[in-house]
Amino acid sequence: MTAESSSTGKNARLSIASKTSEMPVRSGTLGPDVVDIGRLYRDTGCFTYDPGFTSTANCSSKITYIDGDNGILLHRGYPIDQLAEQSNFLEVCYLLLNGELPNKSQFKEFDAAITRHTMVHEQMTRFYTGFRRDAHPMAVVCGVIGAMSAFYHDSTDINDPEQRRIAANRMIAKMPTIAAMAYKYSVGQPFIYPRNDLDYAANFLQMCFAVPCEPYVVNPVIARALDKIFILHADHEQNASTSTVRLAGSSGANPFACIAAGVACLWGPAHGGANEAALNMLQEIGTVDRIPEYIKMAKDKNSGFRLMGFGHRVYKNYDPRAKVMQKTCHEVLDSLGIRDEPLLKVAMELERIALQDDYFVEKKLYPNIDFYSGITLRAMGFPVQLFTVLFAIARTVGWIAQWREMIEDPEQRIGRPRQLYIGAPQRDFIPMGSRS
Ligand code: CMC
Numbered sequence: 001m002t003a004e005s006s007s008t009g010k011n012a013r014l015s016i017a018s019k020t021s022e023m024p025v026r027s028g029t030l031g032p033d034v035v036d037i038g039r040l041y042r043d044t045g046c047f048t049y050d051p052g053f054t055s056t057a058n059c060s061s062k063i064t065y066i067d068g069d070n071g072i073l074l075h076r077g078y079p080i081d082q083l084a085e086q087s088n089f090l091e092v093c094y095l096l097l098n099g100e101l102p103n104k105s106q107f108k109e110f111d112a113a114i115t116r117h118t119m120v121h122e123q124m125t126r127f128y129t130g131f132r133r134d135a136h137p138m139a140v141v142c143g144v145i146g147a148m149s150a151f152y153h154d155s156t157d158i159n160d161p162e163q164r165r166i167a168a169n170r171m172i173a174k175m176p177t178i179a180a181m182a183y184k185y186s187v188g189q190p191f192i193y194p195r196n197d198l199d200y201a202a203n204f205l206q207m208c209f210a211v212p213c214e215p216y217v218v219n220p221v222i223a224r225a226l227d228k229i230f231i232l233h234a235d236h237e238q239n240a241s242t243s244t245v246r247l248a249g250s251s252g253a254n255p256f257a258c259i260a261a262g263v264a265c266l267w268g269p270a271h272g273g274a275n276e277a278a279l280n281m282l283q284e285i286g287t288v289d290r291i292p293e294y295i296k297m298a299k300d301k302n303s304g305f306r307l308m309g310f311g312h313r314v315y316k317n318y319d320p321r322a323k324v325m326q327k328t329c330h331e332v333l334d335s336l337g338i339r340d341e342p343l344l345k346v347a348m349e350l351e352r353i354a355l356q357d358d359y360f361v362e363k364k365l366y367p368n369i370d371f372y373s374g375i376t377l378r379a380m381g382f383p384v385q386l387f388t389v390l391f392a393i394a395r396t397v398g399w400i401a402q403w404r405e406m407i408e409d410p411e412q413r414i415g416r417p418r419q420l421y422i423g424a425p426q427r428d429f430i431p432m433g434s435r436s
Pocket of ligand 1: 052236239269270271272274298299305306307308309310311312313314363365368369370
């Protein structure tokens with residue numbers, strides 16, 4: 001048992017035929033208790049079966065807590081709406097990595113450490129020319145991050161806490177540069193170097209949208225909104241990409257390889273790819289009068305269509321990030337003077353209709369963070385293909401914080417799930433000439 005979890009004094013008992021396993025029930029600080037099934041196989045010869053991990057806690061963690069029924073998300077105990085409104089992305093990074101909010105000098109030191117590592121090894125720029133210009137930027141970012149382990153050898157020893165710290169800072173610092181370079185390459189413009197006089201979000205905006213032939217002035221409202229969007233995406237407990245990072249890291253793989261695995265997982269439309277899919281869906285719907293047709297399709301299992309940006313494995317209530325995102329969306333559109341954005345109208349009406357529809361009400365399907373993020377990012381000038389990359393920039397801190405926590409966890413072992421085998425039983429090989 002870890003020092004952070006406590007015994008409830010209760011045991012769960014599972015009897016299978018004549019064999020019985022007594023399994024301790026453990027409590028965390030918040031949330032459901034867990035039944036520690038570690039002895040089950042030894043005691044009974046049975047595995048548990050839980051595809052999709054709907055009832056399985058894979059680790060203990062102090063970083064993020066989600067209460068899906070009540071729509072609560074806490075980072076190190078702090079509610080996401082308070083962090084989004086009152087903090088900034090780098091401060092949230094510090095909090096996720098270190099467990100506490102920084103004081104002034106701690107923040108200054110951390111800010112400088114990240115800001116001074118924003119450039120990438122110049123030779124890495126050559127990788128980009130090996131990709132097709134029409135490649136999806138997630139494919140490019142995944143490849144370039146994987147390649148970081150070939151450049152930063154002094155931060156790949158996972159057993160050295162100082163190297164782990166440097167790897168974390170490097171990932172957070174360089175991710176926006178790598179992402180912006182993927183964008184610039186796709187549009188055939190020269191790479192723009194980072195500017196260390198700008199804050200994290202403002203620097204990313206200039207690396208994406210500045211060109212060498214004219215000055216670029218960062219719009220502070222857009223920079224603040226982007227910073228907020230980064231905060232909203234910074235971590236989300238044991239989601240698919242974070243679990244991927246932990247599983248990859250459990251074998252002792254270096255942090256850059258693990259984050260590349262996380263990026264690959266994030267790309268899927270059921271996960272981070274949903275922001276791109278949600279905007280494409282809103283564009284396809286196009287006008288409010290077509291909404292009923294799409295609602296009908298979403299309810300029809302045979303259509304293969306889902307309302308993108310709706311539903312969540314954990315939230316059975318309004319995603320607290322979506323609330324902040326919706327507000328940010330309005331702020332961005334207002335500041336850019338965009339009135340009557342047709343997609344916003346479609347989104348708001350779609351949300352209104354879905355929230356009153358029995359199908360969505362019964363299944364507790366609410367808008368998630370991706371529902372409004374696409375409209376916001378598009379208004380900021382980002383192309384749709386870059387949306388999931390922006391998610392990856394923000395989630396990098398969550399991945400690396402969870403990876404570090406795992407490496408430092410005395411309970412950590414290589415992740416090795418078992419299976420229910422349903423293939424052919426043992427049989428003898430038949431030489432080709434004797435096969436019918
Ligand atoms: N539209 C229509 N029906 C839905 C939707 C949806 N968006 N989401 C779930 N359902 C139905 C689903 O058909 C199922 O019905 P039934 O019980 O009759 O079979 C029921 O609701 C439960 O769905 P599930 O697929 O078993 O739930 P899950 O927890 O495995 O999946 C999800 C969660 C997020 C993958 C799913 O809700 C979904 O595909 N949503 C759309 C994609 C999306 O917006 N993803 C972003 C998630 S938030 C960002 C992130 O953290 O990555």
